[in-house]
Amino acid sequence: MKKNLIKNIKAKKIITGALALVLGASMLGACGKSDAANGENGAQKLKANGKVYRTLDEIKKSGTINIGVFSDKNPFGYVDENGDYQGYDVYLANRIGKDLGVEINYVSTEAANRVEYLESGKVDIVLANFTVTDERAQKVDFALPYMNVALGVVSHKDKVIKDIEKVSSDEQVIVISGTTAETFLEKNYPDIKLQKFDTYAAAKTSFENGTGIAWANDNTEVIAFAKENEGYEVGIPSLGSQDTIAPAVSKGNESLLKWLNDELVTLGKEKFFHADYEKTLIDTYGADYEDTLVVEQGDNK
């Protein structure tokens, strides 16, 4: 009797387990297929079977826009002592909200989930120091750029890393998961051991604690870190290619993208980003970096 009971339970367990697996797999398979079927004219098809994003009109009608920003990346996007979002990205976000005539709902993002937030429609715009790359551009739509960026490496003053090739195999370089620094090092220097964190705050604390010999990130970020904290030096101020940072919207959200591009051109005319720099970044970088960092539309190109 008891043996039978055990056998029954065994069989039940195996069946439920298998069922769960099949169910999970088929659900995921189904999502995948619909994605593939959408193909090139995905935007229209997505609309037909429930698009993820909100159009410009829908945002205006709802009276609120969801903007994804960093909450721990001073001076670009962070929460100040009063609990308010501040920084270079947030300064732009506030202006966008004002010009759209809607309230802003800030959504705190991590580097690795910026694409997902747009793909799942959790935010309308990402303004989280989002570097434009080809891989990302396949998944989201970037507007015109508003900032320049390259990678940089900061290390402890007593052992400054000036050449990324000189990192030995038993040393670790800190990166943040989902950043361009991570992608760049994974692709070009696969032998370097990376210590990965999912938030800026965790990476910073860990670097200060000395668990990694260097920290690779956007050069703006490492320069700011070295200026604000004693005992660190940016040994490599520029690594990899020069990139730009731009607002991003969900793939196919053309009405919002067009509005953003027009907005950025208008803002360029009034030198908005120079004002933004002088308001949010000058304390950290001084006046020297203003023209290298800031991009105004209509300025160049």
Place this chain on the structure above:
Amino acid sequence: MDFNVVISYIPTYVDAFLLTVKIGWIGIAFSLVIGILSAFIMHFKIPVLSQIVAVYIELFRNTPLLVQLFFIYFGLPKIGIVISAGTCGAVGLGLLGGSYMAEVFRSGLEGVSISQTESSLALGFSKTQMFIYVILPQAFSKSVPGIVANVIFLLKETSVFSAISLMDLMFRAKDLIGLYYNTTEALFLLVIFYVIMLLPVSFLGSVIEKKVVSING
């Protein structure tokens, strides 16, 4: 879903799987040792130690693992104690699990009915003999279901290791999504590998539980 992508991801998932399993089971072994010791201290009401254990149990049962890991990994270095991420994960899991295991063992010990004590004393057992031959075996078999549940719980708790840069299954999936944006494939493998990790445990657990129940009668 692109199965070529899935296949290309498998090796990195296997690495993450092995790391998760290794740290998970080391942590569980820790938690069993801590749990048994704490339960004995509580059971025999050893002065001072039992108060310390009571505070430990309440502290660790009522704080999330993530907070404990942050404290060990980011907090302790500030006072000069630097622990590697792997050790930190195992210690954190062991301390959290220890507090849960202690409660399981303690309730197992207390669950042995008083008539058992009375009978063995009446039969002329010494207190030590009574504890080793009568109380302990029954207490242990009463604890088994709780232990199995805790083992599964602890293995699932490993998913917060990403906070301290341990490349466990969860972090592997998040990291791949951040690198290549193939969300569906990465999440699919994540589910599969967690099932592979946990299904045998819950299966074995239920077999052992049945065995123990039949011993208890």
